Amino acid sequence: MPQITFLLPDGRAETLEAGDAPTVMHLAIRHDLPGMPAECGGQLACATCMIDVAEAWRGRLPEASPDERDMIEDKVGRVPEGRRLCCQIAVTSALDGLVVAIPERQA
Numbered sequence: 217m218p219q220i221t222f223l224l225p226d227g228r229a230e231t232l233e234a235g236d237a238p239t240v241m242h243l244a245i246r247h248d249l250p251g252m253p254a255e256c257g258g259q260l261a262c263a264t265c266m267i268d269v270a271e272a273w274r275g276r277l278p279e280a281s282p283d284e285r286d287m288i289e290d291k292v293g294r295v296p297e298g299r300r301l302c303c304q305i306a307v308t309s310a311l312d313g314l315v316v317a318i319p320e321r322q323a
């Protein structure tokens with residue numbers, strides 16, 4: 217299974233085995249990573265599962281849907297480069313080595 221590295225708001229890094237986590241958000245929640253409330257549980261209704269995808273990975277993930285981009289824009293006023301809602305990123309073997317950062321705030 218793929219390994220995914222999360223850069224945490226406090227500067228630490230956690231590299232986790234994805235196991236059977238269906239999405240990147242589920243993996244973060246299962247390991248109780250800080251800064252990831254994911255309040256709606258993956259229903260694309262809260263935008264509290266934001267991550268910043270490492271630059272080297274930005275072109276390697278499926279593109280965000282218009283709804284995902286709208287949610288991010290509503291929350292932060294724009295869509296920063298690499299910003300995603302990680303409940304919308306399905307875990308696949310192609311994600312092995314993915315690096316994402318959890319922003320300091322989910323607002």
Ligand code: FES
Nearest residue numbers: 256258262263303
């Ligand atoms: S968990 Fe709510 S939008 Fe991702």
